[in-house]
Amino acid sequence: MKKLSFLLFAFAILFFACEKKEKNISNTDIFYPNKAEPIQSDSKQVFGYKISLQVGHSGANCPGCVTQGGNPTHIPCQGAGTACGQSATLYLYTDGDSSDSFFAINPEKWELTDGNFFLMPDRSLYIIGTNGEFLNIPEQVAYRDEETGFFIFYEIFFSDYQAFVNK
Helix, strand or coil, X not given: CHHHHHHHHHHHHHHHHHHHHHHHHCCHHHHCCCEEEEECCCCCCCEEEEEEXXXXXXXXXXXXXXXXXXXXXXXXXXXXXXXXXXXXXEEEEEECCEEEEEEEEECCCCCCCCCCEEEECCEEEEECXXXXXXXXXXXXXXXXXXXXCCXXXXXXXXXXXXCCCCC
């Protein structure tokens, strides 16, 4: 009986210790498919993030199609939807006098697409390592800058809630 009590006690300790450890591992950082991981930048005034996001839809269901040469055209892995996983590096800069609004450049020229524009759906990206902070990018067509070749995104803001549905 003493041995059985000891085994039950040991099992209970191991069970709760393992469960506690599992809770530490399975935090929200892992489960958000749309997330932003802070990265180091050379300047203290520049915020850098490695972003991961779900974008795109099937050609059969193309609410974000564009007209090219007078014809509606589906652009794979861009626009609304969650069909494709994308990742990119973004550096944020203050947008004018407001410290609440930012613009971002994507300095890695071929991360998102080799085209001259990217159909960015509105996305709220969970910032890894925070207690529920989000980097929010509103829906827009990001164009490749003619001089640098970088994509530029506008009106980016931070919040402590998910501003967009991410669909």
